[in-house]
Each structure stands twice: as C-alpha cells, then as structure tokens.
Amino acid sequence: MISITFDLWASGAMLAIRKITAGHGGLSVDDVPAPKEARGSDVLVKVEAAGICGTDLLIYKWGDFAKRMKLPTIIGHEISGVVEQVGSDVKGLRPGMRVSLESHVPCGVCYTCRRGWAHVCPHTRYPGVDFDGGFAPFVMVPESVCWPVPPEISPLQAAMMEPFGLxxxxxxxxxxxxxxxxxxxxxxxxxxxxxxxxxxxxxxxxxxxxxxxxxxxxxxxxxxxxxxxxxxxxxxxxxxxxxxxxxxxxxxxxxxxxxxxxxxxxxxxxxxxxxxxxxxxxxxxxxxxxxxxxxxxxxxLHGRGLFETWERSTTLLANGRVDLSSLVSHRVALSDAQDAFEMALNGKSLKILFEPNGACA
The missing domain is CATH 3.40.50.720 (NAD(P)-binding Rossmann-like Domain)
Incomplete structure (x- = not known):
C-alpha cells in the first residue's frame, strides 16, 4: 500500500476519535491501527474533513440508537476525502479522486431495497456506528457509498454533502x-x-x-x-x-x-x-x-434518495446556487474532540468539522 503517507504506514497507527465505553461521554482520542490494504469492493479514503452530526451527539450521550454499537468504534460519518487505494473489484473509482461519502450502506437485496427505497432499508449499516468511521486520517468504506465530487466543490462543503442531502x-x-x-x-x-x-x-x-x-x-x-x-x-x-x-x-x-x-x-x-x-x-x-x-x-423522512438526491445536491453546490461555507463555525483537529463535542452539545456552534490530515485549502 505504497500510496499511504510514509509515517502512517511505517508506524501502522493513526490518531482517531472512538467511542470506547457505554454511557455519557466515553470518548477516547488515541492511536489505533491504521486500515489495512483495500480488498474486493472496498475503498481506502484519506479523510480531508469530517463533521459532527446529531447522530454523533446521540452516540456521545448514549441514546437508544447508539446501543447497537460494538465498542470500541471510530465514530464519524459526514466525510469528504481523496481515494487512496481501491480493491480489485472496484470499477468506478481510482486513487486521487475526491469523494463525499453516503452514510447508509443498505443491503441491496431486501424487499425495501428492491422497491427502490434503499435509503430506508431495515438492514442499513452505518460508518461510525456499525463499523469504523471517519474521525481519523483514513477510513475504509464500500465503493457503493463513495460519491465523486467535482473540483468546484471544496473539501469543507463536500464534507457537508451528506447532511445537505437530507x-x-x-x-x-x-x-x-x-x-x-x-x-x-x-x-x-x-x-x-x-x-x-x-x-x-x-x-x-x-x-x-x-x-x-x-x-x-x-x-x-x-x-x-x-x-x-x-x-x-x-x-x-x-x-x-x-x-x-x-x-x-x-x-x-x-x-x-x-x-x-x-x-x-x-x-x-x-x-x-x-x-x-x-x-x-x-x-x-x-x-x-x-x-x-x-x-x-x-x-x-429519513436519509437521502439513493442517489437522486446526491445528483441534485451536487448540481446546487457545483454551480453556486447554494454555498454552505458560512455554516462552518469551527475547524478543529482530532485532538480537540472533547471541546468540540461540548461546544456542539451546548449550542455554541453551527457545523464543526474535523480536519484529520491538516487544514484544508
């Protein structure tokens, strides 16, 4: 996996925000093993920006939805980044492409999915809930949730495409x-x-x-x-x-x-x-x-139309009909996680974005 930053690959570790214990709080910010080589239909994404969502706050407070989690888990699902590596079965992406990530991973085969309602699939899995998410320098996800982002959309706005889709x-x-x-x-x-x-x-x-x-x-x-x-x-x-x-x-x-x-x-x-x-x-x-x-x-309503909503959202952002940049109230490092979550919980912020690999341009 020669395309990954040398220091990360040499150490085999990366800093990440994880939910490690049940109950209110229970976050850790520490070194964890970096993702291994992308295989099959998986895509390794180098995270440019990742936003705190209401679901992340529910996880922090250990609401009912969070109790499905197997701890510890890296949280975060509003993610933009650059494709670092692709598995052998990936057809539509290549290293260097910029992407925003859909947070719903539907099963694709149940009655709901086959009726065209995959966004409310009862078997949906979520990054940052059911498997490791994006409050880290790298995240491994299925190709199916990677949405290519045109150059007109900044990394910060791309990280908000998932909530904007709602x-x-x-x-x-x-x-x-x-x-x-x-x-x-x-x-x-x-x-x-x-x-x-x-x-x-x-x-x-x-x-x-x-x-x-x-x-x-x-x-x-x-x-x-x-x-x-x-x-x-x-x-x-x-x-x-x-x-x-x-x-x-x-x-x-x-x-x-x-x-x-x-x-x-x-x-x-x-x-x-x-x-x-x-x-x-x-x-x-x-x-x-x-x-x-x-x-x-x-x-x-729940989620986004897969992927009609993404098509419309991309057009609105790329042609400047909508500009979300003013909603970013704080851009923070992963090490500031505790302060960031407290700001979000206390209503002292709008959208908080982590920048795991340094400040975005």
Missing part, C-alpha cells in the same frame, strides 16, 4: 417547494441547509423558527424571508401576518419538539404538507383531530 430530500419530496411557501422549524445545521435548498429550488417564501439567537442569525444569512424566535413570538401569528389565512404550503420540522409541531399544524394551509425530519427525544402526545380536519399530508 435538506434537499426534504425539499424534493411530495409536492416539492417550487412556488410554495415553506416553514422550516429548527435551525440546526440541516435546518439551515434546508433554507438554502428551498430557496435554490424555487420556494416562494421561506420562514424559519428556532429559539437560539445564534441559529436565528445564521438563518438570516442563509436567505430566509422571516425569522421567528419561537420562545418569544407566536409562529402562527407571524405566518398569518405574512401570508394571511392561507398559511404555509409546506412545513418541515427538524426540532422533534411537541410545541413546535403544534405551531406547525396551526400554520399549515388546509391540504398542505407536514414533513417530519427531527427525531423526538421522547414520546409525544398528539391530538390528531386538527391534522385530520385539515386534510394534511404527513411524510416521515
């Missing part, structure tokens, strides 16, 4: 957003990306809600028509003042909060769409009467 997926589902009024609830990184995606895909007006000043300020920079601080102002009254009794055509929730869902239901027009992306931290009690009488279309 926003594009939410904007393309159902009736789409073109010519429609859209309400985005929850302005974490993906909600902010959804503002940009909805605008680029032709939404008429985009309204955003959150309770954190940092996120609301970021929403304004992403081109939203109106920001609503849901802690202080009525979302419903703001929507009515802008759009009258018509309300919004599409509401997309990233918050997973019962209070937010109630406000969204009030704000959606009769026959409109509610698209659910946020994962509630606990069970939510709902009164479905208003949902039924309004004739709402409710869509539960």
């Amino acid at each position: 926003a594009v997926h939410a904007s393309m589902e159902g009736s789409g957003v073109s010519g429609l009024n859209v309400l985005v609830s929850g302005c974490g990184p993906i909600g902010l990306m959804n503002i940009a995606a909805a605008r680029a895909l032709g939404a008429s007006k985009v309204i955003a809600t959150d309770v954190h000043p940092l996120r609301l300020a970021a929403a304004a920079r992403m081109g939203v028509d109106e920001c609503v601080n849901a802690a202080d102002d009525s979302v419903y009254e703001t929507v009515r003042s802008l759009l009258g009794e018509r309300g919004v055509d599409v509401a997309i929730d990233y918050s997973g909060q019962a209070s937010a869902l109630k406000a969204l239901i009030q704000s959606i027009t009769h026959g409109g769409e509610l698209r659910l992306m946020g994962v509630p931290s606990q069970e939510i009690s709902l009164n479905l009467e208003e949902w039924l009488f309004k004739g709402l279309v409710v869509r539960g």
Whole structure:
C-alpha cells in the first residue's frame, strides 16, 4: 500500500476519535491501527474533513440508537476525502479522486431495497456506528457509498454533502417547494441547509423558527424571508401576518419538539404538507383531530434518495446556487474532540468539522 503517507504506514497507527465505553461521554482520542490494504469492493479514503452530526451527539450521550454499537468504534460519518487505494473489484473509482461519502450502506437485496427505497432499508449499516468511521486520517468504506465530487466543490462543503442531502430530500419530496411557501422549524445545521435548498429550488417564501439567537442569525444569512424566535413570538401569528389565512404550503420540522409541531399544524394551509425530519427525544402526545380536519399530508423522512438526491445536491453546490461555507463555525483537529463535542452539545456552534490530515485549502 505504497500510496499511504510514509509515517502512517511505517508506524501502522493513526490518531482517531472512538467511542470506547457505554454511557455519557466515553470518548477516547488515541492511536489505533491504521486500515489495512483495500480488498474486493472496498475503498481506502484519506479523510480531508469530517463533521459532527446529531447522530454523533446521540452516540456521545448514549441514546437508544447508539446501543447497537460494538465498542470500541471510530465514530464519524459526514466525510469528504481523496481515494487512496481501491480493491480489485472496484470499477468506478481510482486513487486521487475526491469523494463525499453516503452514510447508509443498505443491503441491496431486501424487499425495501428492491422497491427502490434503499435509503430506508431495515438492514442499513452505518460508518461510525456499525463499523469504523471517519474521525481519523483514513477510513475504509464500500465503493457503493463513495460519491465523486467535482473540483468546484471544496473539501469543507463536500464534507457537508451528506447532511445537505437530507435538506434537499426534504425539499424534493411530495409536492416539492417550487412556488410554495415553506416553514422550516429548527435551525440546526440541516435546518439551515434546508433554507438554502428551498430557496435554490424555487420556494416562494421561506420562514424559519428556532429559539437560539445564534441559529436565528445564521438563518438570516442563509436567505430566509422571516425569522421567528419561537420562545418569544407566536409562529402562527407571524405566518398569518405574512401570508394571511392561507398559511404555509409546506412545513418541515427538524426540532422533534411537541410545541413546535403544534405551531406547525396551526400554520399549515388546509391540504398542505407536514414533513417530519427531527427525531423526538421522547414520546409525544398528539391530538390528531386538527391534522385530520385539515386534510394534511404527513411524510416521515429519513436519509437521502439513493442517489437522486446526491445528483441534485451536487448540481446546487457545483454551480453556486447554494454555498454552505458560512455554516462552518469551527475547524478543529482530532485532538480537540472533547471541546468540540461540548461546544456542539451546548449550542455554541453551527457545523464543526474535523480536519484529520491538516487544514484544508
């Protein structure tokens, strides 16, 4: 494997962020064995940038989803990098190509996959959860999840293509957003990306809600028509003042909060769409009467269309219709992992990117 950095290969080790013990925290940043030679359909990727995701925070807090993990595991699944080596069965990639990584590895053979719904395959495996992920200088992944990245997309933006794909997926589902009024609830990184995606895909007006000043300020920079601080102002009254009794055509929730869902239901027009992306931290009690009488279309969304969403996302980023660079609040080394996770948990950041091989250009 002569293409790997000499020092790494000579030592056979690399620095990585791992979840090593169950429970809150439980991270280590230490030397681990470097990946071995790529074989079969596997691809060795030299990581340029890797972002902290909400799933990584769930792993840090040891939420229910994390309990499927076999510890220790290198975490991280929002990854961009350069192909370092390919296995003998890899056909579409070669060393030196830049890639962004899809985080869902579907089985490809179950009923769901064969119906064209591989993004919700019940047997999906995830890097950083079911096998070692990208908070390390190198990661080994199947060729099937490697998406070639054109030179117009920077390494930092390429590392955000996986979460950006969620926003594009939410904007393309159902009736789409073109010519429609859209309400985005929850302005974490993906909600902010959804503002940009909805605008680029032709939404008429985009309204955003959150309770954190940092996120609301970021929403304004992403081109939203109106920001609503849901802690202080009525979302419903703001929507009515802008759009009258018509309300919004599409509401997309990233918050997973019962209070937010109630406000969204009030704000959606009769026959409109509610698209659910946020994962509630606990069970939510709902009164479905208003949902039924309004004739709402409710869509539960997960992941990205494989790979229609990636095609659209690539076009939006490559031609400059969407620029995600302003969402990067911190660029950090792997050794700063503990501080980075605490910043993310305490709402003191937008998107935090690790740069395992040094700062990206």
